[in-house]
Amino acid sequence: MPPAHSSSRRENRVSRRVRLARRRAVAIVLVLVVVGVAAYLLTRPGVAEADGAGDPPSAPSSPVATPEPEQPSATPSPTPTAEPAVCDDPALIDALDNGSDADVIAAVGGGDAFREVVASGAAPCIDLTDATRTWVVVNKRNALDPIDYWPTPQAQPDGIRVVSGGGWLRADAAAALDELAAAIVADGVGTLGVDSAFRPYAFQVDLYNGYVASRGQAAADLRSARPGHSEHQTGLAVDVVACDNGCGSHDGFKGTAHAQWLVDNAWRYGFVVRYEDGQTDVTGYSWEPWHLRYLGPELAVAYHDGGYRTLEGFFGLPAAPDYDS
Template sequence: MCQDCGPPSRRSFARFLAAGTGLTVLTACTPEAPKAGTPSSAVPPASTSPSASPTAARATVAARPAPSPTKAAAGKPSRFSLTDPTSPWLIVNKHRPLAPADFAPADLVRPAVATTASGEAALLNSTTAAAAEAMFAAAAADGVALVLASGYRSFAAQTATYNSHVAARGQADADTASARPGYSEHQTGWAFDIADGGGACGFQPCFADQPTAVWVKANGHRFGFVVRYPWMFHPITGYYYEPWHLRYVGVEAASDMLQKGVHTLEEYFGAGAAPGYA
């Protein structure tokens, strides 16, 4: 979700999309807020394997009412949790908050990649950081400059950001511009936003046509990444297209999604759509 997209460009994006859909805009734009929070949880070895087999995790969430399985998710035995924030298959959306809400990864590190972010926003969990380093290096070898624009965002930072939106425009409108605290993928360390070396179309719809976004969309799966909020899948993900927002799920899961033509984690793991807060 975007770190620093200013109100004019985001509102333009919202008007552009809403004009054709008649839907309320549900963006994930959450500018970086002051640093806060201390990591407190560890990532189990099983959840940090980039090449873990993409077997569905439905049996690990028995406490939650299970939705009807999708074709992509059916028939897969359980491997990773969809609710444990240390799991690469964690699903965070407007129906599925983090538990605990103030979760912070214990293994946050600063990846050795080009970045415009500073402080906590330049951090990722160790598994995502290693995969990002490999992906950025491969892109550079192909002549494509990837830049880390926004990584980890603590619960405190997300709270400050969200509350500033509520104070400025009311909660209903704030929910179209900022993820609520405890509902942001950035808090997990599994997700980050990218930009290109020249900063072209940063956090704008036109970024999808930049060489950086084109390369990542075609090659991200090789390193375990998916574009988390794809074009025209906002009724499922709850967020409009963000070609800059990448999410680590592991090489085999990301590759399996591509092979099967499944675009969202909600569909792949049969977790159900989350267009708005439950």
């Protein structure tokens, strides 16, 4: 039988081969693990960009916005519509063509509305230089057109004493003056008389020239209108005096109870005191508490309630202290 040491050597060789095979197997496994891990790291998303490998850099792409939640649709705003032009109103057109002054004022919406559209320039069809209308503005800048205008129809008031002249006025102004004269008596203040009413153009020529001759032109222009610029020629203006124990004068009218009553109440009958104290820089005339101007009830109420003291201010017109030439 073989010697014992030979068998032992064979066993040792087999043992070494087994150990070597195991080492190789472990090495192979380790290599495979390393290769697998490397492959995983190289193919993992974002690694190439993180370590600078891969494609060359390019401009950053815009981030994809998260869609906004759908908003409820807003109620569309109404499309603004232009206010219809005042002068395009069929009612106003008809009133201007066929109606009275009161009809025109009513078509606009009353005295306050009339003043507003005229003063704002929104109603160019309403002419403040039309001598046939109660709203005419006659002053040192606005002459009558035609220069020799003559109002019709005219009437004489029959409830008030006529001191001088014929006392003629436009018919509606004459009727309103009768009511005013009766009211001042009823209130226990006293009686009034008409000192001057309608004046034709030719009469105003003589009157103004007389003032110029006696006082000089500068003083005359403060007291009397030049021909064609007088409210008296419209038939809408009247000068009154107190007539209790005989009739007084213009200058004597200042400070009387009659004058104060007119300030407080004339508007109720369609009249205003045209040339108030302290308004010469606007009207161009000295204080004349006796000079009443007929506007009609609607405009006179608006004038009073608005606290106006001149027609120029009432209608938004420039002051007229002097003549243009």
